[in-house]
Amino acid sequence: MTTEKRSGGGMSEHRRARLRLEISREASRLFWEQGVAATSGDQIANAVGLSTRTIWRHFRSKESCAEPVVMQGVVTLLTVLRSWPRQSSLEDHLATELARLRHEEPPVDIADEMLAMKMIRLADTEPALRTAWLMACDQTERDMRVIVGDRLGRPGGDLEVRLHAAAAASVVRVMDEHIGAAILAGADVTEFQDVTALARRFARAIRTATGGAVGDPVA
């Protein structure tokens, strides 16, 4: 009752998120198959087996239906970053966690990842989808503020913290776009399978973008 807003009655946050993701999957599939403009709210509702009215209860616009799927691509990395212990270096933490995710349950739905890449790709030509992608990245940045602020021992509203958080979020975004485009273009997927190398690339980019302020263990 203290941490959770309400124990009974309301749909649990988790359940709501699942539903949003479900809708998002169908919407994204349709967007990819026939384009955003050619996909109607009715079609999405039909595909997921809900009434159109309910779709608009869960999403404020058609394009935003893509957000959860698009977010999925970043959400794992973000979760990993949130659990970053102060005494670890970024490289070590990323490498260990990414390796763990490879073998742990749940095995991170590959179909979702592909779908997310497709949406990001679509966002390159469809302005409507680009807003969804940018909104997702914006959310990433806000989360990043908390992480960075906590690391530097300063409030999230601090200018320095915000600059570093924005820079880090940019890295995640650009790398995501880059890797996604490469994979969709038919690049060798195994190039990104080496989690240690991947962790190093991410960590290096984040260190660079934050002027070294984010990456080292902190006392």
Added chain:
Amino acid sequence: MTTEKRSGGGMSEHRRARLRLEISREASRLFWEQGVAATSGDQIANAVGLSTRTIWRHFRSKESCAEPVVMQGVVTLLTVLRSWPRQSSLEDHLATELARLRHEEPPVDIADEMLAMKMIRLADTEPALRTAWLMACDQTERDMRVIVGDRLGRPGGDLEVRLHAAAAASVVRVMDEHIGAAILAGADVTEFQDVTALARRFARAIRTATGGAVGDPVA
């Protein structure tokens, strides 16, 4: 006929941009006064003295009507960066150009600047407007790729270039949000009047965010 797409017939790019800005001014004013949701396309059209149909000919959505005004805030800085000669340091170039802008014609409409700040502020609570702001920043980043790529002597699609461009664009965005929020909150405006200090702050932040790759003169 060579530089300009078409000499006769079509509305010149410049004229079109002026009109878009005009519409954007009225739209932004209405958004600020009565909120985005409460402002209809008809109202905007009425305020600027055009038919509603024409509004949709120039903007693909209601929210995007705010883009030109919002963009104004960054466009000057972007113009300055585009004219950055290779042999100058970022600090020097920014300081000289910003100082020149203070006294040169046209004197950069202060009302537009204020309006832009208000829109960015509104974007903090209105998701619809946030997309407009993010789209403007996205455009900034694309422009930045060209600038950075040219500076580093590498193609704009290069991963390194994109990372640095994104970082630099982030700096511009966060600083803009920060300064805008401060001014709207009633901070002392004179704090940002010292162009030399301002130039130093921007340059320092960009140097940091790009790991020092962008800022020095290049041979």
Added chain:
DNA sequence: GCCCATCGTGTCACTTAATGCCATACTGTC
């Protein structure tokens, strides 16, 4: 001067994204 091509704008009809309202089915608590 005139004619003509081209494009911007207005008007109207139309599609559809999105919201409000109310009745109903569901989910958990006592």
Added chain:
DNA sequence: GACAGTATGGCATTAAGTGACACGATGGGC
């Protein structure tokens, strides 16, 4: 099992956005 609070569905409605066509302005060639 009664009850409270919600999520959902269906329907009416608003408003965002588009297509089609006609008119007027602009500018270029003769």
